[in-house]
Amino acid sequence: MGQESNLNTTDNLICYHCGDVCKDNSINKEEKFFCCQSCKLVYEILEDNKLCKYYDLESAPGISPAVRSAIKFEYLDDEHVKRQLIDFDDGRISAVSFQIPQMHCSSCIWLLENLYKLNAGITHSQVDFLQKKLTVKFLNEKTTLRKIAETLDSLGYEPFINLDATEKKSKSDHLKKLYYKVGIAGFAFGNVMLLSFPEYLGLERLTDPGFHRLFGILNLILSLPVFFYSSSEYYISAWKGLRNKVVNIDFPLFLGILVLFIRSTYEVITQTGAGYFDSLTGLVFFLLIGKVFQSKTYDTMSFDRTYKSYFPLSATVIKGGKETTIPVSKLNTGDRIVIRNNEIIPADAILFLGDANIDYSFVTGESLPVQKVIGEIIYAGGRQAGGVIELEVLTDISQSYLTQLWNNDAFAKDEESKLQSFSNRLSKQFTFVILALATGAAAYHITYTLDMAVNVFTAVLIVACPCALALAIPFTLGNVMRIFGRNGFYIKNASVTERLSKITSIVFDKTGTITQGRKSEISFIGEELNDFELSLVKTLVRHSTHPLSRKIYEHLGAYEAFETQDFSEKTGKGISGIVLNNLLAAGSPEFITGKTFESSNLPFGNSSRVYLSINNAVKGFFTISNVYRQGLVEVISDFEKDYDLHLLSGDNESERAFLQSYFKDPLQMHFNQQPENKLKYIKAMQKEGLNVLMIGDGLNDAGALKQSNVGISVSEDVSNFSPACDAILDSEDFPKLKDFVMFSKQSIHIIITSFAISFMYNIVVLIFALQGMLKPIIAAILMPVSSISVVVFCVIATNYLAKQHKFR
Amino acid sequence: MSVIVVLIGVSVIIAGGFLAAFLWAVRSGQYEDKYTPSVRMLFDDEEKEKK
DSSP: OHHHHHHOOSOOOBOTTTOOBOSOSOSEETTEEOSSHHHHHHHHHHHHTTOTTHHHHSSSOOOOOOOOOTTTTGGGGSHHHHHHHEEEEOSSEEEEEEEOTTOOSHHHHHHHHTGGGTOTTEEEEEEETTTTEEEEEEETTTOOHHHHHHHHHHTTOOOBOOTTTTTHHHHHHHHHHHHHHHHHHHHHHHHHHHHTHHHHTTOTTTSOHHHHHHHHHHHHHHHHHIIIIITHHHHHHHHHHHHTTOOOTHHHHHHHHHHHHHHHHHHHHHTSOOOSHHHHHHHHHHHHHHHHHHTOOOTTOOSOOOHHHHSOSEEEEEETTEEEEEEGGGOOTTOEEEEOTTOBOOSOEEEEESOEEEEOTTTTOOSSOEEEOTTOEEOTTOEEOSSOEEEEEOSOSTTSTTGGGGGSHHHHSOGGGGOOOHHHHHHHHHHHHHHHHHHHHHHHHTTTOHHHHHHHHHHHHHHHOOHHHHHHHHHHHHHHHHHHHHTTEEESSTHHHHHHTTOOEEEEEIIIIIEEEEEEEEEEEESOOOHHHHHHHHHHHTTOOOHHHHHHHHHTTTSOOOOOEEEEEETTTEEEEEETTEEEEEEOHHHHHOOOOOTTTSOOTTEEEEEEEETTEEEEEEEEEEEEOTTHHHHHHHHHHHSEEEEEOSSOGGGHHHHHTTSOOGGGEEOSOOHHHHHHHHHHHHHTTOOEEEEEOSGGGHHHHHHSSEEEEEESSTTSOOOSOSEEEEGGGGGGHHHHHHHHHHHHHHHHHHHHHHHHHHHHHHHHHHTTOOOHHHHHHHHHHHHHHHHHHHHHHHHHHHHHTTOO | OTHHHHHHHHHHHHHHHHHHHHHHHHHTTTTTOSSHHHHHTTSOOHHHHHO
């Protein structure tokens, strides 16, 4: 876009509403300038309702609203849709929550919480900024769901309505429970410590034995909720693991907690000792803190989206000559639907009327839109660019060509199966060693007394409880996740780091992944054109909806445009017209030069060409090529040394020669790949024992992203739709990809190191335990010291390494 | 020395009060959105004064 701003001759007038540069000063009101009518309209609505404070909180906070259509939200009147969306309805008042991806500043919060001034039916509206969620309560008799959506839309905050957005609630419930558990464990830990002080200081002989007994019983009572409630997750997880014949990290924890509790209870009841309730409650408290730390998730992002959230919810149908909107799920074969500019085709359909120019870049990876003629089948998922078209529906959405991909096994696969994780493998060996050690020590001591044997057996299990290990993993991976998040790499959960560290092969998608989404580079090769000629060209291409024409038109943004006469467009060939008595033509080389080219002789390189002639003299051609992401060369050459690189593109081979210089092995570059081909390709690689990292962006990569060991989706705007994946990478931070992979490898080394540290503590304590000399005070000191030192080590080490990688 | 029993009882009750306050705060959703209230409190509420 650099060239354009140089040519821009108008002064930099900034739109008062949205902050975009205004083309001219024609749209204004009271010395305030606007870039478009819709921005001015929003300003007028706000001004009429005395809501102009919106502009005082932040400058130019607005969003330019999309083109409005009176029936866009008509489907919200449908009873079935309403029931799905409304959270609560008591007959008089209803509550509903919307996703509003556009909210971005404090002005947005202010305006959205003052909605009641715009729509009298709204009693209360509340924003959750991080989740970009707006909860509205409204009076049923005064307003409707549809009207609220329309109010929001008229302000530029078009609600994102998703019918399967029900899973969010369970997540917040889970977090709430975790907080309860932490609260209870912390409460018990503090009080038990306090009551154990006489024990620590060796005061029990000085004081009344009655206190001793009272404190013991109080400790037992305080520990009951910790044992039965706070640590319940560990029992469930350990049991689940055992049922699947896996000894997971929670199993030795469960053993430790159980033995601690039983032995302490026994000691208190028989008055043989004070028990280890402080260690028990402390252990559970620290473990749960680790869980809270690791539970960080990215609320605004969804990693599990299927095609359903990409497809529109409603479609405009023509019935008896009238347009109505109905939910997409109610579309039937044979329905006549209307699709406007920039709308998505909801189901496989036949083109009935109009010029279809379908942009499939997100769906199939083809970089240029496809022109269709009347009678052709248009597959669901494409986006119309151009005028209004009418289509006749062929199949349901769930049966359409694209969505059938979701019937593949890869989507039915249980998430857990990917997770034969490192910690679980470690803990399995660990558990057996500890059990053997404990039994061995007990067998040795049993020759003296049974009491001593039990004592030693339980002491070993208590000491060996892999508390430090259980803390090292959540704190390291949790911190890594935060560091990644700060640097534009958002991972679904902490275990992604672990999987990322084991990658052996990397598969790239082309369109939108290693090329920049909608951007293209345009240059003219041939005789140099003067400003007047460029104006003529702009005038000509203005009339065409062909994507290449649109791109040239945008490229020539700042030039003047005139009137055209005798404009004609020949589909698939080119356009011509007379501008100020000059005959202009633009199009394919055959159309302009009259010669036929053997396509193999054309030095096409990595670009598409549009030839131009003025007054029958061939002037040259525009080349329109994809722009590769910044840092691509570095990323690929960095990876090349240690990883096996592949390219899977849905696009044609026109850029093969160019990409050959990056991806050395031609056998690992594949073009014209269907979504299923990509999935199968990854599957085949995995069969060879490779751990595959797939980097993609569109729906066509959805299968491959799901099948791969780690699927990363590259996105220009991380809160926008991206297909189901393990991580979302902000395209700006694409050059750091190698650092992310290296960092995840190093974080696993950090875990191993911290495990060694905690093991040293364990050996020291084991020496005490094996001799039957484990005093509560030693356990009480060593347990927190080892835990805290491991946590501190993990956090400092990850932060240090992050600095080495120059992360933010 | 029996005053210790009273003191222990008082301390557990006070700590229990804080625990109850924490559980109530979680329950009423105060930990769900930890960002928006920090912005919301900065808005002037002139409108409400007029009412």
